[in-house]
Amino acid sequence: MLKVSGLxxxxxxxxxxxxxxxxxxxxxxxxIMGRNGMGKTSLFKTLMGILPTTHGQVRVADTDLTKLDSFQRVRAGIAYVPQGRMIFPTLTVEENIRTGLRHNAMRAPIPAEIYALFPVLFDMRKRRGGDLSGGQQQQLAIARALVTEPRVLMLDEPTEGIQPSIIKDIARALLEIRQMKNLAIVVSEQVLSFTMQIADRLIVIDRGRFVHEDLRANVDEQTINRYLSV
Ligand SMILES: Nc1ncnc2c1ncn2[C@@H]1O[C@H](COP(=O)(O)OP(=O)(O)OP(=O)(O)O)[C@@H](O)[C@H]1O
Structure with missing residues (x-):
């Protein structure tokens, strides 16, 4: 679904x-696991067209995204939950979700599956985004990305600054989203316990290069932890 070559x-x-x-x-x-500054955010920004590609190619299904602007990439089916969530603090929860809707964004109902996945967003739908906790904002950012109807969903360090009970909710939601939508999901992380709950495959990034890769079943946690703690 997502194919990146020589980026x-x-x-x-x-x-x-x-x-x-x-x-x-x-x-x-x-x-994609890596310490601070190893290139996780830069990789996602390049895939989204926020950072220009110098060489290489990015494809989603049959579409070559390499020369497209960010908004065209979203239309082609790639969505991004940035580090720090970047929700709109003065808009309500519902308005934040609407910013991602493709059609008739001002009036179309919020898809029921969004509130089924994140019931807390339904309870908070009239509240301002800025009033939500970090974990609730993370769920909101995922909801906003999902309503763009992506085929590829990318999340940059979704557990950063979030308490353990909510991290579990986010893991559960991502597994549910995969089940429901059959998406390709790419998540960058420094927290191995989280990725071991959700990922089929783990890749280590080190100074802008992939240096290690394992299927979850074969992961040697010590090896990955060594990369994460150097
Ligand atoms: N705006 C910028 N201008 C110049 N260099 C930058 C800029 N942003 C990041 N870099 C550099 O790019 C490299 C990769 O940074 P990046 O933010 O992609 O890493 P990261 O793995 O996402 O780390 P973090 O978890 O801290 O976000 C680092 O060496 C960083 O100093």
Missing amino acids: VSGYGQSEVIHGIDLSVGQGEIVA
Whole structure:
């Protein structure tokens, strides 16, 4: 579903993603693990067209996204939950979700499956986004991405700053989303216990390169922890 080949990008003259290849199938969850500054956010920003691609290609299903703007990439089926959530603090929960809706965004009802996945968002639907807890904002950001009807969902460090009970809810929701929608999901993380709950495959990124990869069943947690703690 997602196919990335030879991806190179960076900030001006400074190259930070040095030739990444990644394929994620429909219904597959892949975790990209790495410490701060290893390139997780830069990789996602490049895939979304926020950071320009220097070399390489990004495809979703049959569409080549490489030359498309971010909004066209979203239309082609790729959605992004950024680090720090980036919800709109002064809009209500419902209005935040509406910003992701494809058609008739001002009036169309919020799809029932969204509130089924995240009941707390239904309870809070008239509250301002900025009044939600970090965990609730994370669920809101996932909801907003989901209503764009993606085929590929990317989440940048979704557990950052979130309490353990809510992390469990987010893991459960992602597994449910995969089950319901058969999406390809890519999640970047530093928390191995979370990715071991959800990912089919774990990849380690180190200074802009993939340096290690394992199916979850074969993961040697010590090896991955070594990369995460150096
Ligand atoms: N705006 C920027 N301008 C220049 N270099 C940047 C910029 N943002 C990030 N970088 C550099 O790109 C590299 C990768 O950073 P990136 O934020 O992608 O890492 P990360 O793995 O997402 O880390 P974190 O978990 O801290 O977000 C780092 O060396 C960082 O210093």
